[in-house]
Amino acid sequence: MKATIALAGNPNVGKTTLFNALTGLNQRTGNYPGVTVSWHAGTWILPDSDAELLDLPGSYSIAAHSPDEAVVQGVLRGLEGPRPDALLAIIDASNPERNLYFLSQLLDLELPTVVALNMGDVARDKGMAIDAATLARALGCRVVPVQANRREGIQALSEAMQDTLYEAKAAHGPGLPIDGPAAAEPETIRGRYLWARQKLVDSISRSAVHGLRLSDRVDRILTHKVWGVLAMVLLMGAVFQSIYAWSQPVMDLMDTGVHWLGGLLLRPIAPGILKELLANGVVAGMGSVLVFVPQIAVLFFFIAILEDCGYMARSAFLMDRLFARIGLSGRSFIPLLSSFACAVPGILSTRTIADRKERLTAMLVAPLMSCSARLPVYTIMIACFVPGRMLLGLVDQRALLLFALYALGLVVAVPVAWLVRKYMHAGAAPLFLIELPGYKWPDWRTVSRRVLEQCREFLSTAGTIILAVGIVVWALGAFPRDQARMAAFDAQRAAILAAPAGLTQTAALKQLDIDAQSDRLNHSALGWAGHAIVPAFAPLGWDWRISMAALASFPAREVVVGTLGTIFHSGGENDEGRLRDALKDAKREDGTPLFNLAVALSLMVFFALCAQCASTLAVITRESGHWGYAAFTFFYMTTLAWLGAAAIYHLTLWLGLS
Amino acid sequence: MNLQAIIAIIIVLGAAFFIARRLWRSAKGHPDGACDKCGPMEGRKGK
Numbered sequence: 001m002k003a004t005i006a007l008a009g010n011p012n013v014g015k016t017t018l019f020n021a022l023t024g025l026n027q028r029t030g031n032y033p034g035v036t037v038s039w040h041a042g043t044w045i046l047p048d049s050d051a052e053l054l055d056l057p058g059s060y061s062i063a064a065h066s067p068d069e070a071v072v073q074g075v076l077r078g079l080e081g082p083r084p085d086a087l088l089a090i091i092d093a094s095n096p097e098r099n100l101y102f103l104s105q106l107l108d109l110e111l112p113t114v115v116a117l118n119m120g121d122v123a124r125d126k127g128m129a130i131d132a133a134t135l136a137r138a139l140g141c142r143v144v145p146v147q148a149n150r151r152e153g154i155q156a157l158s159e160a161m162q163d164t165l166y167e168a169k170a171a172h173g174p175g176l177p178i179d180g181p182a183a184a185e186p187e188t189i190r191g192r193y194l195w196a197r198q199k200l201v202d203s204i205s206r207s208a209v210h211g212l213r214l215s216d217r218v219d220r221i222l223t224h225k226v227w228g229v230l231a232m233v234l235l236m237g238a239v240f241q242s243i244y245a246w247s248q249p250v251m252d253l254m255d256t257g258v259h260w261l262g263g264l265l266l267r268p269i270a271p272g273i274l275k276e277l278l279a280n281g282v283v284a285g286m287g288s289v290l291v292f293v294p295q296i297a298v299l300f301f302f303i304a305i306l307e308d309c310g311y312m313a314r315s316a317f318l319m320d321r322l323f324a325r326i327g328l329s330g331r332s333f334i335p336l337l338s339s340f341a342c343a344v345p346g347i348l349s350t351r352t353i354a355d356r357k358e359r360l361t362a363m364l365v366a367p368l369m370s371c372s373a374r375l376p377v378y379t380i381m382i383a384c385f386v387p388g389r390m391l392l393g394l395v396d397q398r399a400l401l402l403f404a405l406y407a408l409g410l411v412v413a414v415p416v417a418w419l420v421r422k423y424m425h426a427g428a429a430p431l432f433l434i435e436l437p438g439y440k441w442p443d444w445r446t447v448s449r450r451v452l453e454q455c456r457e458f459l460s461t462a463g464t465i466i467l468a469v470g471i472v473v474w475a476l477g478a479f480p481r482d483q484a485r486m487a488a489f490d491a492q493r494a495a496i497l498a499a500p501a502g503l504t505q506t507a508a509l510k511q512l513d514i515d516a517q518s519d520r521l522n523h524s525a526l527g528w529a530g531h532a533i534v535p536a537f538a539p540l541g542w543d544w545r546i547s548m549a550a551l552a553s554f555p556a557r558e559v560v561v562g563t564l565g566t567i568f569h570s571g572g573e574n575d576e577g578r579l580r581d582a583l584k585d586a587k588r589e590d591g592t593p594l595f596n597l598a599v600a601l602s603l604m605v606f607f608a609l610c611a612q613c614a615s616t617l618a619v620i621t622r623e624s625g626h627w628g629y630a631a632f633t634f635f636y637m638t639t640l641a642w643l644g645a646a647a648i649y650h651l652t653l654w655l656g657l658s
Numbered sequence: 659m660n661l662q663a664i665i666a667i668i669i670v671l672g673a674a675f676f677i678a679r680r681l682w683r684s685a686k687g688h689p690d691g692a693c694d695k696c697g698p699m700e701g702r703k704g705k
Contacts, residue, residue: 274662277669465680471673555681614684 003051003165004082005044006075008106009090010099011058012313012437014118016040018090018148019055022157026453028345029446030307032316033058033435034334034352037068039075046162054084057351060098062105062178066354073179076109086112086165088157093123093130093145094438096204100196107139107173112164115143116157122438127207134203141171149443215438219314223436228318235311239302240403241395243295250294251379255578258287277474280569285470288565288579289463289558292376296458297451299372303341304450308442312337313434320432326414327421329432332362336413339369340406341454343616347623357425360624364420364633365413367616370406370608372454373462373558377607378405380561384580385600408608412640466562469552473566476526485523489516521545526567540606540642541599541649543588550606557612596658602649610641 009015011033020027023042028035036057044053056075057068064070074080076087089106091099107113117132136143142160146153174195177183221227262283269275306312312334320330331353339346346366353359370378382398389397421427489512496508521527530544537547545567553560561579568582586594611617617630624630652658 270662272660272662273666277666465677468673468676468680471670472677475670555684614681618684 002043003049003085004054005051005086005088005161006054006056006084007088007090008056008072008076008102009058010060010092010095010102012435013058013090013092013099014148015058015090016055018088018116018118018146019053021148021151021154023053026449027055028450030312032307032310032312032334032437034068034349035307037349037351038071044158044161046158046165048162049165051085051161051165053088060102061183062102062109063183067351067359069354071351076106077179084111086114086161087171088114088116088161090116090118090148093117093120094126094128096123096128096130096200097193097196100199101192103139104173104176104192104195105178107141107171108175108178110170110172112168113141113171114157114160114164115139115141116148116153117143117145118148120145120147122440125213125438129205130200131203131205135199138199138203139171213438215310218439219436222311222314223317225318225321228314232315232318236406237395237400237403240406241399242302243298244396244399244402247294247298248383251291254294255287255291258283258290259578262287273478276478277471280478281471281474281566282467284565284569284579285473285562286463286467288380289376289466289562290459292379292561293455293458295375295379296372297455299375300341300451300454301447304447305442307450308440308446310437310439313436317434317436322414323417324429324432326418327427327429328358328361328417329430330434331430331432332358332417335362335366336369336410339366339371342371342373343367343369343613344619347616347619350623355427355430357421357427358430360629361417361420361425363620363624364629364636365417367611367613367620367633367637368409368413368416368609370409371613372458373556373613374405374607376558376561378402378604380564380579380583381600381604384583385595385597405604405608408605412609412644416636416640462556462558465556466559469559470562470566473526473548473552473563476529477521477524477567479524481520482523485519486516489519521567539649540602540645541653542603543594545586546594546599546603550603553607554612555614557607557610560607598649598652598658601652602645605648606641606645608641609637609644611637 007015007019012035016027016029016036019025019040019042020029022044025040025042027040034057036055038057040055042053042055044051054075056072059069059072061069062073062076064073075084077083087106087109089103091103103115115136117130117135120130123129132143132145142164144153144157144160146157174191176188176191176195177185182188222231262279266275266279266283269278315337316330316333318330319333323329323332332350334352335346335349337346338349343366346369347363350359350362350366353362379402382401386398386401391397391400492512493509496505496512499505522531526548527544530548533551534542534544534547537550542550546564549560549563549567552563564583565579568579568586583595584593588594611634617634620630620633621627
């Protein structure tokens with residue numbers, strides 16, 4: 001039978017990096033506390049056997065305060081199944097005393113234990129060195145120096161664990177209480193720290209380090225209450241400028257490639273209903289989305305760098321001042337930051353929040369952050385309807401608008417959270433303590449893995465649903481077919497063909513095709529449903545086609561661009577060109593352009609604020625333990641989205657900006 | 659009914675089934691905390 005080994009340690013000491021190195025898995029890592037909020041399991045191949053390795057969330061103590069710490073307690077104490085057969089305790093060599101406090105509790109569990117001494121490079125920068133052999137003698141268990149991010153010491157660690165499993169000899173800590181009120185007594189805590197100092201006294205050596213370290217000097221600016229906020233705004237502005245500038249040429253290239261490929265695939269197929277489906281349902285829908293992969297890649301490139309370099313913890317520290325005024329703490333900011341990639345992991349990471357009321361509030365506002373699925377709708381609308389102009393010669397106004405849309409979620413979250421804290425979950429702002437990790441150069445392997453994984457997920461999971469929705473929307477837009485109306489168009493076509501051939505005839509035939517396709521779409525099931533719902537969206541400046549695309553996006557917002565592609569290519573106004581051209585060419589029934597700046601802004605604001613994600617609502621239900629929280633999120637966000645979109649539409653018209 | 663129409667009907671029905679299945683899984687909440695876009699988040703077993 002495979003032995004089960006639990007990997008435990010303080011937050012942000014490299015547990016998941018070590019777990020990935022030992023198992024070959026690719027679990028997400030980051031240089032800030034709270035990335036892992038539940039357990040992961042993988043197979044660790046030891047010299048003579050295989051073992052199951054459990055990667056646990058980081059914890060400062062076995063006594064649980066927050067839901068993620070309860071997972072650690074549950075696994076280590078055997079509350080949710082059998083106790084592990086052995087422990088792999090990882091400690092940060094640059095902060096040994098605090099790490100040994102938790103280790104003292106782990107050793108008191110009396111399980112066979114191996115200690116991995118990680119981050120020796122950071123300790124050396126601080127002028128510290130720990131002798132592993134001396135520490136091993138003091139602790140009475142094997143201590144192996146490792147450098148998890150460089151995969152160093154892995155073989156020695158495997159051998160040490162194999163030997164420890166053979167011996168099956170339990171390690172021993174100071175023998176103090178590890179749970180119940182006695183564990184929190186000052187004498188117990190003092191006793192553990194005294195034990196830690198005694199164990200370290202012979203094994204640690206310190207050399208004098210003069211002046212402030214680089215990390216501390218940078219922090220004087222980046223955590224300053226004025227310069228820090230300014231630096232954060234400038235940093236985010238630069239990120240969005242880069243997203244815009246870097247991805248545009250690649251997007252144009254992909255756009256051309258996708259249409260060339262689409263043409264190539266469709267050429268051998270005879271005209272008919274299948275070709276129509278493939279052209280308007282598959283190529284138009286899927287092709288409209290594929291071109292956004294470069295932007296997703298650039299967005300996640302920056303997210304991965306910010307996560308890995310250590311800046312996330314600083315931004316949480318900076319936001320603590322603002323959040324304290326609305327009854328939250330900086331701890332809530334980390335789930336919100338995670339939600340800029342996707343709200344699901346963001347909501348899961350609220351498990352690091354011990355205060356249940358604060359946790360529920362963070363959960364309710366997390367979906368307001370603009371996730372990566374909103375990026376395509378922002379990009380296409382900005383590219384089509386916002387003119388590119390440099391402001392102060394520094395920032396493209398389109399990049400600035402993109403930044404403003406991302407900031408909108410955070411700005412709206414502040415009053416929403418304040419109201420929730422005041423009327424639903426009243427309570428004082430909890431005290432916020434966070435350990436600021438040292439800055440480090442991002443590990444390019446981690447960054448590239450994150451970017452590749454997100455692109456792969458976007459294509460495989462978002463792409464498949466976009467493809468399926470595109471096909472169904474095409475079918476709804478193509479049927480039922482009114483034979484009498486089709487016959488009338490055929491008669492007109494015959495009349496045009498009977499006239500002498502020439503340029504006028506070609507133009508007349510093209511216009512007739514557009515009219516026929518537009519008429520078919522208008523009288524299809526999609527058109528019927530769209531006309532029925534359009535009064536609800538008319539105050540937002542939308543016609544029935546935009547309304548249907550938005551409605552189809554309620555289960556998953558990423559389908560909107562594909563749906564727009566299918567609808568506007570099926571409409572006949574532009575059945576071969578790019579989606580951008582199709583949107584620019586789209587007309588209302590009175591012949592005026594459908595899209596303008598006001599409509600584009602209203603669509604973007606609606607998507608920025610609306611709860612269009614079934615997965616998010618499901619995870620809110622599960623994490624809060626009641627479906628009412630998901631229902632509340634859906635209704636308040638949809639209402640805000642509608643009001644915000646209507647307001648921006650009428651304001652833009654009133655200002656004469658369209 | 660010609661072959662193109664039959665293939666088109668099969669594709670459309672397949673797509674509708676796929677959407678229904680995905681919606682059902684999303685609404686139910688994935689057992690491993692997975693997101694439709696980001697994949698599993700927790701408790702994934704593997705080698």
